[in-house]
Amino acid sequence: MQTNFPxxxxxxxxRTLLLAMADDELVLGHRDSEWTGYAPxxxxxxxxxxxxxxxxxxxxxxxxxxxxxxxxxPDQMAFxxxxxxxxxxxxxxxxxxxxxxxxxxxxxxxxAERVRLTALSGSSYGPLKxxxxxxxxxxxxxxxHSKGLVERLGDATEESHRRMQAAVDLAFxxxxxxxxxxxxxxxxxxTGVFPGNVTLEHEWLNNVVSVLRGASLKLxxxxxxxxxxxxxxxxxxxxxxxHTAHLQQLVDDVQLVYRMAPGGKW
Amino acid sequence: xxxxxxxxxxxxxxxxxxxxxxxVGSVHAPxxxxxxxxxxxxxxxxxxxxxxxxxxxxxxxxxxYQDEDFFAQTTDKSYRDPKAFGAPDKLDPHxx
Numbered sequence: 454m455q456t457n458f459p460x461x462x463x464x465x466x467x468r469t470l471l472l473a474m475a476d477d478e479l480v481l482g483h484r485d486s487e488w489t490g491y492a493p494x495x496x497x498x499x500x501x502x503x504x505x506x507x508x509x510x511x512x513x514x515x516x517x518x519x520x521x522x523x524x525x526x527p528d529q530m531a532f533x534x535x536x537x538x539x540x541x542x543x544x545x546x547x548x549x550x551x552x553x554x555x556x557x558x559x560x561x562x563x564x565a566e567r568v569r570l571t572a573l574s575g576s577s578y579g580p581l582k583x584x585x586x587x588x589x590x591x592x593x594x595x596x597x598h599s600k601g602l603v604e605r606l607g608d609a610t611e612e613s614h615r616r617m618q619a620a621v622d623l624a625f626x627x628x629x630x631x632x633x634x635x636x637x638x639x640x641x642x643x644t645g646v647f648p649g650n651v652t653l654e655h656e657w658l659n660n661v662v663s664v665l666r667g668a669s670l671k672l673x674x675x676x677x678x679x680x681x682x683x684x685x686x687x688x689x690x691x692x693x694x695x696h697t698a699h700l701q702q703l704v705d706d707v708q709l710v711y712r713m714a715p716g717g718k719w
Numbered sequence: 720x721x722x723x724x725x726x727x728x729x730x731x732x733x734x735x736x737x738x739x740x741x742x743v744g745s746v747h748a749p750x751x752x753x754x755x756x757x758x759x760x761x762x763x764x765x766x767x768x769x770x771x772x773x774x775x776x777x778x779x780x781x782x783x784y785q786d787e788d789f790f791a792q793t794t795d796k797s798y799r800d801p802k803a804f805g806a807p808d809k810l811d812p813h814x815x
Contacts, residue, residue, distance in 0.1 A: 494725070494747060495747070496746050496747055496748065496757040496760070496761060497757075499757075499760050499761055500756075500757060500760040503760050503764060594756075594759070597756060598756055601752065601753055601756065605749055605750075605753070609749075
């Protein structure tokens with residue numbers, strides 16, 4: 454599609470990678486926005502509304518990079534695709550749950566984003582490298598916020614600990630789905646575009662385990678040959694477009710207004 | 720029942736380095752670090768900002784609105800007002 458695309462780089466793989474990241478951000482951004490007006494504390498209500506807008510802003514960055522590779526505008530990609538064409542991980546599609554679940558999910562996601570964006574700011578694909586570095590600056594503050602909540606709520610009171618542990622039990626196997634391999638990953642690794650999900654997951658695990666343990670939260674994990682290994686079944690499928698009714702409902706909500714007035718301008 | 724409300728912090732916002740920090744409102748937070756973060760979301764997203772201060776509201780000692788005499792001018796003190804010369808809005812201490 455794009456005429457001046459560097460010929461040595463795998464265009465299909467880059468398209469797949471960008472779309473997975475764009476869909477993750479769009480969907481989680483929408484889930485975060487569902488707290489607007491409902492968060493347990495006014496300040497967190499506003500904070501989550503801000504984060505929601507930031508995440509959707511990040512999806513716009515990735516969709517914009519996709520435009521020359523797909524010939525579609527960001528609006529077309531966000532609002533005209535069926536949920537069966539989304540490649541977000543299932544993790545971000547689950548309902549927002551209670552505030553403990555939202556906090557834990559946001560933390561696990563932010564930690565993964567930091568690891569991924571840090572790696573991508575050294576990518577061999579220029580546009581990706583630049584955008585990653587820019588988003589990373591903002592993402593650092595998301596992580597500070599969600600990590601701050603996890604560290605405080607993990608062992609604040611009996612109730613907060615119980616709810617946070619339940620959230621971790623639910624969210625952790627889902628979160629592993631963020632690192633489900635994508636099509637063309639070997640090519641992306643070989644050409645220095647992307648270091649691969651195995652590497653990222655390993656780095657993510659090290660960070661997550663130390664923060665959650667510090668907050669008195671347990672993870673189903675074992676140390677094997679000096680490496681941390683999850684002892685649970687990851688929830689996969691999202692990257693292969695296998696989704697649940699949760700995403701269908703969410704996409705219906707997101708696209709409702711757009712579909713009422715196709716091509717409308719405001 | 721224990722009070723589960725977070726304490727409040729008063730928020731002071733500075734637009735540019737060297738300017739005074741101006742009180743803009745307050746936030747609930749469990750500790751000073753979270754207060755700074757929440758203050759950032761509340762007050763520094765749209766306003767240009769170079770620095771924020773947060774101060775536990777309990778550390779502020781204030782006058783009482785009922786005690787009007789505290790500020791009352793009961794005798795004529797107009798002779799103290801500098802009326803005979805104009806002062807520029809912006810004083811430059813290094814001007815001649």
